[in-house]
Amino acid sequence: MFSGALQDLVDELGALPGIGPKSASRIAFYILNAETADVDRLIAALSAVKQRVHFCERCFNVAEEPLCAICQDARRDQVLICVVEEPKDVLALERTREYHGLYHVLGGAIDPIGGIGPDQLHIKDLIRRVGAEPVEEVILATNPNIEGEATASYLSRTLRTLEIPVTRLASGLPMGGDLEYADELTLSRALEGRRSF
Amino acid sequence: MFSGALQDLVDELGALPGIGPKSASRIAFYILNAETADVDRLIAALSAVKQRVHFCERCFNVAEEPLCAICQDARRDQVLICVVEEPKDVLALERTREYHGLYHVLGGAIDPIGGIGPDQLHIKDLIRRVGAEPVEEVILATNPNIEGEATASYLSRTLRTLEIPVTRLASGLPMGGDLEYADELTLSRALEGRRSF
Numbered sequence: 001m002f003s004g005a006l007q008d009l010v011d012e013l014g015a016l017p018g019i020g021p022k023s024a025s026r027i028a029f030y031i032l033n034a035e036t037a038d039v040d041r042l043i044a045a046l047s048a049v050k051q052r053v054h055f056c057e058r059c060f061n062v063a064e065e066p067l068c069a070i071c072q073d074a075r076r077d078q079v080l081i082c083v084v085e086e087p088k089d090v091l092a093l094e095r096t097r098e099y100h101g102l103y104h105v106l107g108g109a110i111d112p113i114g115g116i117g118p119d120q121l122h123i124k125d126l127i128r129r130v131g132a133e134p135v136e137e138v139i140l141a142t143n144p145n146i147e148g149e150a151t152a153s154y155l156s157r158t159l160r161t162l163e164i165p166v167t168r169l170a171s172g173l174p175m176g177g178d179l180e181y182a183d184e185l186t187l188s189r190a191l192e193g194r195r196s197f
Numbered sequence: 198m199f200s201g202a203l204q205d206l207v208d209e210l211g212a213l214p215g216i217g218p219k220s221a222s223r224i225a226f227y228i229l230n231a232e233t234a235d236v237d238r239l240i241a242a243l244s245a246v247k248q249r250v251h252f253c254e255r256c257f258n259v260a261e262e263p264l265c266a267i268c269q270d271a272r273r274d275q276v277l278i279c280v281v282e283e284p285k286d287v288l289a290l291e292r293t294r295e296y297h298g299l300y301h302v303l304g305g306a307i308d309p310i311g312g313i314g315p316d317q318l319h320i321k322d323l324i325r326r327v328g329a330e331p332v333e334e335v336i337l338a339t340n341p342n343i344e345g346e347a348t349a350s351y352l353s354r355t356l357r358t359l360e361i362p363v364t365r366l367a368s369g370l371p372m373g374g375d376l377e378y379a380d381e382l383t384l385s386r387a388l389e390g391r392r393s394f
Contacts, residue, residue, distance in 0.1 A: 005245040006259055012242040015235075017227050023215050025285060030214050031246055032259070038212075039247050043240050045209040048202040049228055050236050062203055062229070088222060 060105040060122045062087045077101040079136035085109050085143060109147035110154055130162055140168045257302040257319045259284045274298040276333040282306050282340060306344035307351055327359050337365045
């Protein structure tokens with residue numbers, strides 16, 4: 001055990017996701033030797049996130065105002081909603097610069113083993129939005145894994161009653177990848193989703 | 198890019214050692230969703246380390262007072278000094294419960310490529326201590342790697358003039374290890390340092 005304050009910091013850092021005891025003590029020593037101004041900036045950034053960042057009232061993306069920057073932007077295509085699991089997925093899609101519609105962040109995926117059912121996600125809010133907004137297409141962009149596929153399939157069944165076209169992101173070979181190294185599931189999806197050339 | 202405050206936090210976290218952009222954004226989202234009380238405890242721990250933790254005036258171990266807990270403890274054997282690279286090495290030796298002497302923390306090891314020479318380490322302070330304190334043995338416990346060995350060899354040459362016995366931690370096979378998996382250097386050290394049974 002280190003002296004009191006240093007050990008407290010090691011404990012607090014060790015409670016963060018992905019930081020084990022070794023990294024925690026490495027970071028704690030870094031903090032000890034760092035410029036006070038640098039540590040003050042980290043402290044200010046931590047407290048700013050807690051004070052200023054919330055979730056968008058409409059799409060549950062991260063926002064510093066009641067609506068997120070995307071929902072506030074009138075130039076975005078208001079008839080498209082892309083449904084994602086997490087705010088970082090919004091970021092990934094924005095980086096493509098190909099999508100100009102709105103988003104809806106579920107806050108996770110259906111995972112019966114982890115105790116996450118439809119009620120723990122922003123699914124009711126999505127249905128309300130689809131009923132109230134002039135939506136013409138809902139794009140399901142949940143992750144292509146067991147939980148994400150289960151969520152997409154649940155959403156497509158739920159949205160069918162509203163008679164809104166529902167689409168799903170294509171699955172297949174990643175660009176720049178090698179056929180030889182693709183797993184069977186990806187390869188069968190790529191075959192299944194083949195398009196005329 | 199996330200919204201301002203969240204991206205600032207990702208940037209600050211990403212500047213910490215061993216935290217890449219992915220971990221930084223994972224931790225930033227954890228902070229966003231964490232209880233305010235938990236984040237306040239982390240902030241308090243960060244600022245307490247900067248305000249309260251310093252280096253011991255005598256041995257350069259971490260301390261919250263002018264002297265560290267070990268230097269303050271009169272029951273420690275005042276004639277033994279164990280020289281280590283970093284405060285975390287003090288911790289490792291304390292965990293053995295076998296050593297009851299004092300320490301001297303160099304603050305690193307001699308590393309000409311990294312630009313660390315004897316003057317960047319607390320070596321002059323060690324020589325001063327050995328001259329002023331009733332020292333009977335100096336144990337060199339720098340790491341058994343290139344920099345640590347170079348430092349140990351520099352120290353043993355420097356301390357020779359003071360006519361104080363200087364010893365070095367034994368190198369050899371780690372306990373619980375397997376001969377088959379030991380690297381050549383460790384195995385030759387183990388042979389070299391063999392003792393009668």
